Amino acid sequence: MEERSRIVLLAAAVRVAIAPFFMHAGDVGTIYESSIMALKGLNIYDFVSAKTLQMQNATGLPVFFEGYAYHPLLIYFFTPFYWIFTLIAGQGPVMIDGHYPALPVLIYPWTPLLLLMLKIPIILADVLIVYVIAGMDARKAKIYAFCPYVIFVGAVWGMFDALVGLFLLASYLTSSRSKFLSGLFYGLSLMKLYTAVLLPLYAVRLYGRWKEFAEFLGGLAITLLPVAYYLIVSPKSIWNVLVIFQGGRLMGGVNLYNFIWIVQDLIFDLVVSMVPTILLIVALFYLITRFGRKAPLLESILAIMFVYFLFGKVINEQFLVSIFPLILLSRECDHRIWVAPFVFIFLRSPFYYFMLPILWTSPVFYGYYLQADDVWRQLQAAGYLQIPMYAVGVGFSLLIFWNLLRVIESVRGGVGFTPIATDRLPDSSGVGLVRSVRKLWE
Amino acid sequence: MKLKGSLTVFFAVYIIALSFIPLLHDTLLAQARWAGYGTGAYQYQNQHYFILFNDPYDGSSKPHIHVNPDFAPASRISLVEFSDWTSWVNDHNLFNEFDVTMRASTQTLDVTYSRPELVIHKYIEMSSDAVKVILQSEKEFRAHLEIWRWVMTSINGISIEDVAKPLAIAPTTLVEFTFSDDRLQGLGRGRIVMSAMPSQIQIWPHEKGFNKITVDFVNSMMSFTVSGSMEAVGTPSQPWNYALLPYVMPVVAITVVALYLLVGKYGRTLKNRATRRSS
Numbered sequence: 001m002e003e004r005s006r007i008v009l010l011a012a013a014v015r016v017a018i019a020p021f022f023m024h025a026g027d028v029g030t031i032y033e034s035s036i037m038a039l040k041g042l043n044i045y046d047f048v049s050a051k052t053l054q055m056q057n058a059t060g061l062p063v064f065f066e067g068y069a070y071h072p073l074l075i076y077f078f079t080p081f082y083w084i085f086t087l088i089a090g091q092g093p094v095m096i097d098g099h100y101p102a103l104p105v106l107i108y109p110w111t112p113l114l115l116l117m118l119k120i121p122i123i124l125a126d127v128l129i130v131y132v133i134a135g136m137d138a139r140k141a142k143i144y145a146f147c148p149y150v151i152f153v154g155a156v157w158g159m160f161d162a163l164v165g166l167f168l169l170a171s172y173l174t175s176s177r178s179k180f181l182s183g184l185f186y187g188l189s190l191m192k193l194y195t196a197v198l199l200p201l202y203a204v205r206l207y208g209r210w211k212e213f214a215e216f217l218g219g220l221a222i223t224l225l226p227v228a229y230y231l232i233v234s235p236k237s238i239w240n241v242l243v244i245f246q247g248g249r250l251m252g253g254v255n256l257y258n259f260i261w262i263v264q265d266l267i268f269d270l271v272v273s274m275v276p277t278i279l280l281i282v283a284l285f286y287l288i289t290r291f292g293r294k295a296p297l298l299e300s301i302l303a304i305m306f307v308y309f310l311f312g313k314v315i316n317e318q319f320l321v322s323i324f325p326l327i328l329l330s331r332e333c334d335h336r337i338w339v340a341p342f343v344f345i346f347l348r349s350p351f352y353y354f355m356l357p358i359l360w361t362s363p364v365f366y367g368y369y370l371q372a373d374d375v376w377r378q379l380q381a382a383g384y385l386q387i388p389m390y391a392v393g394v395g396f397s398l399l400i401f402w403n404l405l406r407v408i409e410s411v412r413g414g415v416g417f418t419p420i421a422t423d424r425l426p427d428s429s430g431v432g433l434v435r436s437v438r439k440l441w442e
Numbered sequence: 443m444k445l446k447g448s449l450t451v452f453f454a455v456y457i458i459a460l461s462f463i464p465l466l467h468d469t470l471l472a473q474a475r476w477a478g479y480g481t482g483a484y485q486y487q488n489q490h491y492f493i494l495f496n497d498p499y500d501g502s503s504k505p506h507i508h509v510n511p512d513f514a515p516a517s518r519i520s521l522v523e524f525s526d527w528t529s530w531v532n533d534h535n536l537f538n539e540f541d542v543t544m545r546a547s548t549q550t551l552d553v554t555y556s557r558p559e560l561v562i563h564k565y566i567e568m569s570s571d572a573v574k575v576i577l578q579s580e581k582e583f584r585a586h587l588e589i590w591r592w593v594m595t596s597i598n599g600i601s602i603e604d605v606a607k608p609l610a611i612a613p614t615t616l617v618e619f620t621f622s623d624d625r626l627q628g629l630g631r632g633r634i635v636m637s638a639m640p641s642q643i644q645i646w647p648h649e650k651g652f653n654k655i656t657v658d659f660v661n662s663m664m665s666f667t668v669s670g671s672m673e674a675v676g677t678p679s680q681p682w683n684y685a686l687l688p689y690v691m692p693v694v695a696i697t698v699v700a701l702y703l704l705v706g707k708y709g710r711t712l713k714n715r716a717t718r719r720s721s
Contacts, residue, residue, distance in 0.1 A: 055482065057543060058543050059478065059497070059544055060544050061478040063482050260463070262464050262687045263464050263467050263468075264477060264479035264483075265471070266479045275460070310453075383683075383684040383686075383687045394461075394698040394699070395698050402706075405450070
């Protein structure tokens, strides 16, 4: 068996073996309840928006229900697998209430099967990334395939940032051969909205090349059709969920801003949260005007995303997965940066995020969980976890900053044209991908 | 190199400057006003008291009143906690059977409990020397409220040695209790003054002291004015406290930034030396 296939199969096997036995209750719960609604033809945004209004009415505060706040297309990657699950297990409830702070109720024996089915799109995305990278560099493909952080985010927690990573990688790889596909994949990467910061970069690079620009926009427009549909059908709900929620979020995460979690004053926190947003706009403007047209696309994308990681308000533990394939492709970046968000996961998350559904399989395990959780909550209430979380957040921001400087230096010094930059990709990567997609398209 | 140096200086200063925000907020902005936060909870801090009113998904701490001892101002010592989990109005549980909305002004938190036949307001009014919890409705209502503390060493002069099971004490509008804190080596005193005579007050023993006071009354308004203090009786250790975090954040930021700069400067030198040797 050739090495590429061996890496891909091993990557898939590791993930499939882990997937049924773990989950992040919040995120998997959101995908599960949204899949049910999508299958019934219900409007997800109306549901989330109504919950938010209910919370705001109860508290008198600008708080938001943390439910499905993504691109409408995303749920259609999961719904077919949920539908297959219902053919096997029926339509009864399997996961009841997983939204923090409520603990979910899990129904057996169906929970592990549900988890496996809902994680299949994520596992497929991971495997495709490994396949594509293996076509260029087997060593780097192995790094992605067996990186504990990547496996944890996708196969253990069930977070779908690998899909964003796959589409961003595909957009980059196809950009030199098909602007239409590049636009289409870029549009798909918007299923987590933070890749929107790359749109000005694409626009600046294509400015003046009107035919290519139109092709790119054509591809992008296709992915935006569902957004347009919801803007017509329920404009208030989708605006509330996608724009007001995402735009009005409190800063924090694996970054230098998580100190705000100890400042318990929401109105003040929201005002302070505007500081990094202002710097983000300034930094994006500077980078795009200075290097946007001249620098290689890979380095430009990474620079913009690094700036987002530095000045974006919310950088959750899993976000790095979305640019991890591109980091691996760049000679300038240090991929070991994943260690910081991986450590952060264990500092921030309650114990049940690591062992669901195993802990819920017996009253004995559940008893152990309650004891362990009590210790965790005492540590958290005393503030002992906040200190290392902040240290790791600042450390991660500095590592991102260091990588950004490396990318900028390489571009300014003219050494940014890595052997695997898009213009000189071997036939097995970009062209191959374009060909395969074209075949599917035709 | 010039750009890199300027950006590094900017970013280092940016990180360190932002790390002072919690401290600035605590000392300049957070004092003596109700502030809501992300989960939907509210808190209030003044020179003597810290009050937490929990989010709508939790029936405890409605409110939870803490005292800040003069000899350890950053410590928050539990004084009493009103629990909605274990309180009833007209036989309906305050947490499970009422719709609740909260609104805050600078000094008063107004919590509205609604059912089709009854609306009750719980006002928490702050002053520098006491916390007033008022239950008010346009109609008369029958209430059973539970006020918790783990634990009170005596209540109205009755100590745990005198009582083996729940005891109804003589009707009164004043409840005085004592408590101690091992970490701070402190002895505390608390008072609850009620605006009207309740129909019954019970005290509940639990191992080393009393852990709750239950108050039953029928009225359209009842206020509980809570005050307390703590004195040091020994030499208190200076225990770690969550309220000290704002002081720690700048230290963490400066340390991590300094490490980054040191590794950036000397790490490269060492790497260069190693590269030279090997080449």
